[in-house]
Amino acid sequence: xxxxxxxxxxxxxxxxxxxxxxxxxxxxxxxxxxxxxxxxxxxxxxxxxxxxxxxxxxxxxxxxxxxxxxxxxxxxxxxxxxxxxxxxxxxxxxxxxxxxxxxxxxxxxxxxxxxxxxxxxxxxxxxxxxxxxxxxxxxxxxxxxxxxxxxxxxxxxxxxxxxxxxxxxxxxxxxxxxxxxxxxxxxxxxxxxxxxxxxxxxxxxxxxxxxxxxxxxxxxxxxxxxxxxxxxxxxxxxxxxxxxxxxxxxxxxxxxxxxxxxxxxxxxxxxxxxxxxxxxxxxxxxxxxxxxxxxxxxxxxxxxxxxxxxxxxxxxxxxxxxxxxxxxxxxxxxxxxxxxxxxxxxxxxxxxxxxxxxxxxxxxxxxxxxxxxxxxxxxxxxxxxxxxxxxxxxxxxxxxxxxxxxxxxxxxxxxxxxxxxxxxxxxxxxxxxxxxxxxxxxxxxxxxxxxxxxxxxxxxxxxxxxxxxxxxxxxxxxxxxxxxxxxxxxxxxxxxxxxxxxxxxxxxxxxxxxxxxxxxxxxxxxxxxxxxxxxxxxxxxxxxxxxxxxxxxxxxxxxxxxxxxxxxxxxxxxxxxxxxxxxxxxxxxxxxxxxxxxxxxxxxxxxxxxxxxxxxxxxxxxxxxxxxxxxxxxxxxxxxxxxxxxxxxxxxxxxxxxxxxxxxxxxxxxxxxxxxxxxxxxxxxxxxxxxxxxxxxxxxxxxxxxxxxxxxxxxxxxxxxxxxxxxxxxxxxxxxxxxxxxxxxxxxxxxxxxxxxxxxxxxxxxxxxxxxxxxxxxxxxxxxxxxx
Numbered sequence: 188x189x190x191x192x193x194x195x196x197x198x199x200x201x202x203x204x205x206x207x208x209x210x211x212x213x214x215x216x217x218x219x220x221x222x223x224x225x226x227x228x229x230x231x232x233x234x235x236x237x238x239x240x241x242x243x244x245x246x247x248x249x250x251x252x253x254x255x256x257x258x259x260x261x262x263x264x265x266x267x268x269x270x271x272x273x274x275x276x277x278x279x280x281x282x283x284x285x286x287x288x289x290x291x292x293x294x295x296x297x298x299x300x301x302x303x304x305x306x307x308x309x310x311x312x313x314x315x316x317x318x319x320x321x322x323x324x325x326x327x328x329x330x331x332x333x334x335x336x337x338x339x340x341x342x343x344x345x346x347x348x349x350x351x352x353x354x355x356x357x358x359x360x361x362x363x364x365x366x367x368x369x370x371x372x373x374x375x376x377x378x379x380x381x382x383x384x385x386x387x388x389x390x391x392x393x394x395x396x397x398x399x400x401x402x403x404x405x406x407x408x409x410x411x412x413x414x415x416x417x418x419x420x421x422x423x424x425x426x427x428x429x430x431x432x433x434x435x436x437x438x439x440x441x442x443x444x445x446x447x448x449x450x451x452x453x454x455x456x457x458x459x460x461x462x463x464x465x466x467x468x469x470x471x472x473x474x475x476x477x478x479x480x481x482x483x484x485x486x487x488x489x490x491x492x493x494x495x496x497x498x499x500x501x502x503x504x505x506x507x508x509x510x511x512x513x514x515x516x517x518x519x520x521x522x523x524x525x526x527x528x529x530x531x532x533x534x535x536x537x538x539x540x541x542x543x544x545x546x547x548x549x550x551x552x553x554x555x556x557x558x559x560x561x562x563x564x565x566x567x568x569x570x571x572x573x574x575x576x577x578x579x580x581x582x583x584x585x586x587x588x589x590x591x592x593x594x595x596x597x598x599x600x601x602x603x604x605x606x607x608x609x610x611x612x613x614x615x616x617x618x619x620x621x622x623x624x625x626x627x628x629x630x631x632x633x634x635x636x637x638x639x640x641x642x643x644x645x646x647x648x649x650x651x652x653x654x655x656x657x658x659x660x661x662x663x664x665x666x667x668x669x670x671x672x673x674x675x676x677x678x679x680x681x682x683x684x685x686x687x688x689x690x691x692x693x694x695x696x697x698x699x700x701x702x703x704x705x706x707x708x709x710x711x712x713x714x715x716x717x718x719x720x721x722x723x724x725x726x727x728x729x730x731x732x733x734x735x736x737x738x739x740x741x742x743x744x745x746x747x748x749x750x751x752x753x754x755x756x757x758x759x760x761x762x763x764x765x766x767x768x769x770x771x772x773x774x775x776x777x778x779x780x781x782x783x784x785x786x787x788x789x790x791x792x793x794x795x796x797x798x799x800x801x802x803x804x805x806x807x808x809x810x811x812x813x814x815x816x817x818x819x820x821x822x823x824x825x826x827x828x829x830x831x832x833x834x835x836x837x838x839x840x841x842x843x844x845x846x847x848x849x850x851x852x853x854x855x856x857x858x859x860x861x862x863x864x865x866x867x868x869x870x871x872x873x874x875x876x877x878x879x880x881x882x883x884x885x886x887x888x889x890x891x892x893x894x895x896x897x898x899x900x901x902x903x904x905x906x907x908x909x910x911x912x913x914x915x916x917x918x919x920x921x922x923x924x925x926x927x928x929x930x931x932x933x934x935x936x937x938x939x940x941x942x943x944x945x946x947x948x949x950x951x952x953x954x955x956x957x958x959x960x961x962x963x964x965x966x967x968x969x970x971x972x973x974x975x
Contacts, residue, residue, distance in 0.1 A: 188347070188348050188349075188350045188357065188358060188363070189345055189346065189347045189426070189427035189428065190345070190346055190360045190363065190427060190444070191343040191344065191345050191346070191423055191426050191427070192205060192208070192343055192344045192346065193343045194343075194360050194423055194445070195208070195346070195360055195363065195364055195367075197360070197376070197445075198360060198361045198364035198365075198375065198376050198378075199364035199367055199368060199372070199373045199374070199375060199376065200373050200374040200375075200376055201367070201372050201373025201374075202373070203372045203373065205222070205344055207372070208346075208367065208372065209222065209346070211367055211370050211372050212346070212348055212363070212367070214370070214648075214651050214652065214653060215366055215367070215369075215370050215648050215649055215651075216351070216354075216648045216652070217348040217349070217350065217354075217357060217363060217366065218348060218349045219346065219347070219348055220347045220348060220349050221346075221347045222344055222345070222346055222347070223344065223345040223347075224342075224344040224345075225336055225341040225342070225343070225344075225345070225426075226334075226336040226337075226341060226342040226344075228285075228287045228314075229287070229313065229334070229335055229336040229341060230284065230334075230336075231280060231281050231283055231284025231285070231293070232278050232279065232280050232281070232284055232308065232313065232334070232335045232336070233256060233257070233278070233279055233281065233332060233333060233334055233335055234257070234276065234277075234278065234279075234325060234329050234330060234331050234332065234333045234334075234335055234338050235254045235255060235256050235257070235262075235276070235277060235278070235279035235307075235331060235332075236254070236255045236274070236275070236276050236331045237252050237253070237254055237255075237271060237272065237273055237274065237275045237276075237277070237307075238252075238253040238254065238255050238261055238273060239252065239253040239273050240252050240253075240266075240271055240272050240273050243265065243298075243299060243301060244300075244301070245299040245300055245301070246299050248267055249265055249266065249267050249298070249299065250265070250266050250267070250271050251263060251264075251265055251301055252264045252265070252266050252271060252307065254279055254305075254307070255331055256279060256281070256331070256332055257330075257331040257332015257333070258332060262279070262281075262304040262305060263301075263302055263303065263304055264279065264303050264304055264305050264306065264307060265298040265299075265301055265303035266306075266307045266322065268307060268309070268321045268322040269320070269321055270320075270321035270322060270324065271307060271321075271322060274327075275322075275324055276324070276325045276326065276327055276329045276331070277307050277308070277322045277323045277324060277325060278307065278308045278313065278322070278323045278325070278335045279305055279306070279307055279308070280293050280305050280306045280307075280308050281293065281304075281305045282294050282295050282304060282305055284305070286306070286308070286312050286313075287312070287313055287314045288311060288312045288313070288314055289312075293305055293306055307322040308322060308323060309321065309322050309323060310323055313335075315339075325338075340418070340419075340422055341422075343422075343426065345426045345427065348363065352548060353548075353635035354548075354635070355447070355545065355548035355549045355550065355632065355633075355634065355635070356447065356551070356630075356632040356633055357447075358447045358544065358545045358548060359443070359444065359445060359446045359447025359448070360444065360445050360446075361375075361378065361445065361446050361447070362447055362632070364376075365616070365617065365618065366617070366649070368616060369613055369616035369617050369649050370649050370651075375616075378446075378557075380557045380560055380561060381560065381564050382556075382560045383406070383560055383563045383564055383567065383574045383577075384574075384576070385406060385407075385563075385573075385574035385575045385576045385577065386573065386574070386575060386576070387575050387576060388575065388576055388578075389405065389406060389407065389575055389576040389577050389578030389579075390405045390406065390407045390461070390462070390518050390575065390578050391460070391461025391462070391578070392404075392405040392461060392462045392463070392464075392518075392520070392578050392580050393461065393462075393463045393464070393580050394463070394464040394465075394522075394580050394581040395463055395464065395465040395466075396464050396465050396466045396488050397581060398525060398528065399464070399466065399486075399487075399488030399500065399524060399525050399528040400464035400488050400500055400501075400522055400523065400524050400525070400581070401523055401525065401552075401581050401582060401583055401584055402522060402523040402552070402555055402579070402580065402581040402582055402583035403462075403464050403520070403522045403523075403580040403581055404520075404521045404522065404555045404556065404559050404577065404578065404579050404580070405462070405518055405519060405520050405521065405559070405577070405578050405580075406518075406519050406559055406563050406574060406575060406576070406577045406578070407455065407516070407517070407518050407519075407574070407575035408516070408517050408519065408563060408566050408567065408570075408572040408573065408574050408575070409515070409516045409572055409573050409575070410515060410516070410571065410572040410573055411435070411514065411515055411516070411517055411566060411570040411571055411572040412515075412570050412571050412572075413433050413434055413435050413510060413511070413512055413513075413514045413515075413570060414433070414434055414512070414570075415431070415433065415434060416431055416433065416434040416437035416438070416441075416569065417434075417569065420437055420438075420441055421437070423441070424437060424440060424441065424444075427444060429444075433510065433511075433512060434566075434569050434570050435452045435510045435514065435517060435566065435570060436452065436510060438450075438452075438562060438565045438566055438569065439451060439452055439562065440541075441565075442558065442561060442562050442565070443541060443542065443545065444541075446554070446558065446561070447545055447550060447551070447632075448521070448550060448551070448554055448558035448561075448562075449501070449541070449542035449545050449546060449550065450519060450520060450521050450558065450559075450562050451490075451498065451504050451519075451520045452510050452517050452518070452519055452520070452566075453497070453504075453508045453509075453510070453517060453518040453520065454508055454509065454510045454511065454514045454516070454517060455516040455517060455518050456514070456515070456516060457507060457508045457509075458492045458497075458508055458518070459492045459493045459494040460492050460493030460494070461492065461493070462490055462491070462492055462497070462518070462520070463490070463491055463492075464488060464489070464490055464500060464522065464580075464581075465488075465489060465491060466485070466486050466487065466488060466489075467483035467484065467485060467486065467487040467488070467489045467496065468483075468485060469483075469484060469485040470482060470483070471483045471489070471495075471496050472496070473489065473495075473496045473497065473498070473499060473505050474505060474506045474507060475499060475503045475504070475505060475506065475538070476503055476504050476505065476506055476509055477503065478506070481499065481536050481538065483496070483499070483536075484535060487499070487500075487528075487532045487535070487536075488500035488501065488524060488525075488528055488529075488532065490520070490522075492508075495507075499532065499536070499538065500522070500524055500529075500532075501522070501524030501528075501529045501532075501542060501543065501546040502529060502532060502533055502536075502538055502540050502542060502543040502546070503538060503540050503542065503543075517566070517572075519559060519562055519563055519566065521555050521558050521559035521562065522555070523550065523552050523555060523581075523583045523584070524546045526546060526547050526548060526549045526634075527547075529543055529546040529547040530547040533547065534715070534716050537716060549634040549635075550632075551630075551631050551632035552583035552584050552585050552631055553583065553585045553631040553632075554631070554632070555579075555583055556577075556579070559577065585631055587628050587629060587630075587631060588628075588629075588637070589620070589626050589627060589628035590626070590627060590638060590639065591624075591625060591626055591627075591639075592621075592625045592626075592627045592639050592642050593625065593639065594607045594610050594625065596639055596640075596642075596643050597610060597643055597646050597647065600639075600640065600643045601643045601644070601646065601647040601655070602647075602655045602656065602658060603646075603647055603650060603654060603655045603656075605646055605647075605650050609650070610646050613645065613646050613649045613650065614627065614642065614645065614646070616649075617630070617633075617645060617649070618630030618632065618633070619633075619636075619642075619645075627642055629641075673868060674764065674863070674864075677803050677804070677863050677866070678753055678764065678863065680802050680803055680804070681753060681766050681799055681802060681803050681861070681863065682753055683802075684798065684799055684802035684803075685751040685753075685766070685768070685799060688795065688798060688799075689749055690749045690750065690751040690768060690795075691748075691749060691750055691751070692750075692751055692752065692753075693732070693733060693736050693750045693751070693752045694752065694754075695729070695731075695732025695733060695735070695736060695752060695754075696722060696726075696732060697725060697726055697754070697755065697757070698714065698717065698718075698721075698722035698723065698724065698725060698726065699721075699722070699723075699724055699725075699726045699731045699732065700720060700721045700722075700723060700724070701713070701720075701723055701724050702849075703724075703731040703735075703849075704724040704726065704727055704731070706731070706819055706846055706849060707727050707728035707730060707731065707819050708727050708728070708817070708818075708819075709727065710724035710725055710726065710727050710757070711725070711727065711757065711758055711759035712724070712725040712757050713725075725757035726756060726757060727756055727757065727758060728756055728765075728767070728819075728860065729752050729754050729756065729765050729766075729767035729860065730767055730769065730819070730842070730858055730860065731850075732752065733750050733751075733752055733767055733768075733769040733858075734769060734771075734842070734846070734847075734850040734852065734856070734858075735850060736748075736750055736769075737750060737769050737771040737772075737850075737852065737856070738850050738851050738852050741771060741772055741852070742851075745772065746772055746773045746776060746784075747771070747772040747773040747774060747776070748769065748770070748771045748772050749768075749769075749770055750768070750769045751766060751767065751768045751769075752766070752767050753765070753766045754767075763862065763864060764862075764863050764864055765860060765861065765862060765863070766799065766859075766860075766861040766863065767858065767859065767860050767861070768792070768795050768796075768799075768858060768859040768861075769856065769857075769858050770787040770791055770792065770795070770856070770857040770858070771787065771852060771854075771856045771857075772786075772787075772854070773785065773786065774786060774787045774788075774791060786854050786855050787855060787856070787857040788824075788841065788855065788857060789821075789824045789825060789826075789839070789840045789841050789857060791857050792839040792840055792841070792857040792858060792859050793812075793826070793828075793839050793840075795839070795859050796828055796837045796839040796859045796861060797810075797828070799837075799859070799861055800828065800836055800837060800861065800866070803861075803863060803866055804866065804869055805830075805836055805866045805867075806830070806867070809830060810828045810829065810830060810836065811828070811829050811830075811831075811832075811902065811906070812826045812827070812828060812829075812900070812902045813826065813827055813829050813832065814826060814827060815827075815840075816838035816839065816840055816860075817838065818843070819842060819843055819846050820838065820840050820841065820842060820843055820858075821840060821841040821842065821843050821844065821855075822843075824840050824841040824855075825838070825839065825840025825841060826838075826839060826840055827839075830865075830867070834865055835862065835865060836861065836862060836865050836866060837859060837860060837861040837862065838859070838860045839857075839858070839859045839860075840857070840858070841855050841856065841857055841858075842856045842857075842858050882944055882945075882946075884944075884945045884946075884948075884949055886917070886942050886943060886944045886945075887942070887943040887944075887945070887950060887955065888940060888941070888942055888943075889940075889941045889943065889955070889959065890922075890938060890939070890940055890941070891908070891938070891939050891941060891959075891962060891963070891966070891973065892923070892936055892937070892938040892939075892973065892974040893936070893937050893938075893939070893966050893971035893972065893973060893974060894930060894931065894934050894935070894936055894971065894972050894973075894974045895934065895935060895936075895937055895966075895969065895970060895971040896933065896934060896935075896970050897926070897933050897934060897935050899969055899970065899971070901921045901924070901937055903969060904921075904937055904939065904966060904969060904971060905919050905920065905921055905939060907965045907966055907968065907969055908939055908941060908962050908965060908966060910965065911958070911961040911962045911964070911965035911966075912958050912961050912962070915943045915944065915945075915950075915958050916941055916942070916943060916958070916962075917942050917943070917944045918940075918941070918942040919939055919940070919941050919942070920939065920940055921937060921938070921939055922938055922939070922940050923936070923937070923938035924936070924937060924938075925938075930974075936974050937971075941962060943955070943958060
């Protein structure tokens with residue numbers, strides 16, 4: 188919600204300065220998101236008159252101007268605008284000023300050999316419009332030397348506040364002023380409402396959809412002149428980002444932002460018969476004011492005449508009945524639409540508007556008559572014409588429920604001791620009715636207040652959330668017990684282990700484009716009303732976000748990227764906790780020791796997966812490497828780490844080249860997806876750790892070289908060797924692979940180091956021979972023979 192300071196002061200009688208107002212807004216729950224002061228941006232720009240304009244000696248399209256700045260000194264300025272001429276009054280940017288459109292700081296400089304002391308500016312350069320065909324031309328009697336911001340009435344700061352969905356009353360400037368007045372920053376000015384009795388009967392309007400449009404008020408005005416709205420109105424609308432269109436349209440927009448009351452104006456010459464609020468029929472269409480045609484579903488609330496639908500009720504008007512410059516007779520609509528119906532229709536049509544934002548929160552149902560009167564009076568004052576009587580079709584839901592409130596709740600529930608007198612004053616300033624025995628009735632513009640807890644919230648926020656003291660919760664005597672769940676402890680260990688290994692943590696969106704989700708098997712959950720198409724599908728994998736992050740970093744000059752993220756995958760059956768790693772770019776940079784830069788490979792990914800699984804408490808020694816990880820992974824350069832054939836703890840390897848290409852990544856990209864919920868839980872053994880007891884005897888190492896079929900994986904052979912004698916063999920690892928002459932076609936040589944650990948006494952030669960025989964026998968079951 189945006190508004191200017193002067194606009195706020197139309198409703199709030201206050202002496203508070205801007206910083207005080209900004210602080211108070213945030214304190215009472217209307218967080219200030221930004222303040223834009225045009226006067227600051229236009230500092231250094233002043234009204235100036237061109238005295239002379241001569242042709243530039245070195246350029247046909249440039250002129251050398253002599254410019255009067257109002258201080259008795261004529262400045263020389265080089266200008267290329269075609270409309271620059273002697274006598275023109277425009278806007279001069281003096282040396283030191285910063286051009287708002289491009290951030291360029293003006294200075295004295297030579298242009299084609301001629302000194303220039305500033306710049307005559309166009310509307311686009313000052314961000315006041317799109318005109319760039321020439322410099323700004325002001326009135327001939329504009330005061331030369333005056334700061335342009337003061338002359339143009341731009342010295343009015345624009346304040347933007349974040350309005351939460353429950354604060355429908357603050358979707359208008361007056362509601363914000365009411366809150367500030369209740370907080371003690373001034374007095375709320377009375378709202379001037381001058382009813383327009385009109386002549387004759389009111390317009391023919393009806394409501395046949397009491398569930399979607401309970402009330403439909405309207406008034407005709409004949410003989411209007413729809414020209415431009417006054418400058419003061421245009422300035423305020425422009426300041427908050429609204430484009431002035433015409434007096435009739437601007438009036439409805441102004442009342443909406445000023446009082447939170449959306450309205451609509453129809454050109455009566457374009458209507459056939461009366462207007463009725465009704466439920467749409469399936470398949471009906473309407474051409475909206477945004478130029479798009481919408482197909483309506485059965486039950487949506489619309490405004491129609493005898494011929495066809497004109498409006499999507501409460502959301503957007505229709506092009507066919509919109510007012511134009513030639514409009515002379517209008518119908519002003521002021522209706523109440525049910526918030527739930529507006530929200531459903533807006534979501535179904537994927538259509539947003541300022542009117543929808545207010546109606547779906549809930550506008551004041553008791554403000555229809557006054558809102559229509561204010562709008563009609565403005566139309567008569569600015570456009571002329573003659574008003575008819577008012578038609579009031581239906582009945583707005585103005586009934587208000589009251590409930591008993593105990594002032595002690597401010598302390599017991601809100602934590603702030605506020606006197607009864609102060610609480611009563613706050614509530615009455617906010618529009619609540621409070622009886623002597625504390626029966627409280629919320630105002631009609633506060634549909635979000637439905638119980639004592641909501642009243643406590645109103646009292647506390649107006650009194651000041653920053654005044655609530657910090658009160659520690661009571662703590663039981665004794666040693667506190669740990670509260671983290673096993674899943675939380677596993678997550679912490681994984682995060683710390685990943686960071687300790689030099690990986691940088693990333694946090695990416697849980698939503699990805701549909702095309703990226705399809706690469707990783709497709710998303711099970713698609714949003715019906717996404718923020719954008721790039722955030723449409725809930726991610727089936729964490730890798731899309733990390734791959735996109737890696738690409739952004741590499742494109743900005745990073746040579747190597749090591750990222751990890753702990754988050755959730757959203758699958759058809761459940762959310763799954765996942766840790767993902769992406770390694771892209773250079774693993775080691777080029778150097779005098781290492782030679783050329785080296786890229787990451789599948790073994791880097793496997794090393795990260797094993798290290799992280801070990802940190803999470805997985806039985807790494809029992810894991811098997813089986814098969815490729817899936818279609819998104821490079822065949823032959825990827826795999827899975829499993830406990831048995833079905834329990835997958837992690838996938839690792841190089842992502843498929845087509846996947847890397849889809850993310851605009853060149854070269855091999857290594858990745859890991861680790862699944863913590865698949866790791867078997869350990870039984871708690873308490874807090875005691877066993878004392879470290881190193882073996883008393885030195886281990887014995889033996890090397891074995893086996894010739895095996897080329898299709899046999901080293902993992903299978905190592906596991907077989909390790910299981911040959913579980914009591915004596917504590918480690919077995921591959922240290923050499925050879926293929927070629929002397930091995931045989933279709934065969935390869937695998938060399939394995941076996942570590943034997945004696946217990947009470949050293950191994951005898953016979954025992955070592957027996958162990959070796961068992962190793963050879965275990966390998967033989969896989970088709971392996973000792974290499975001669």
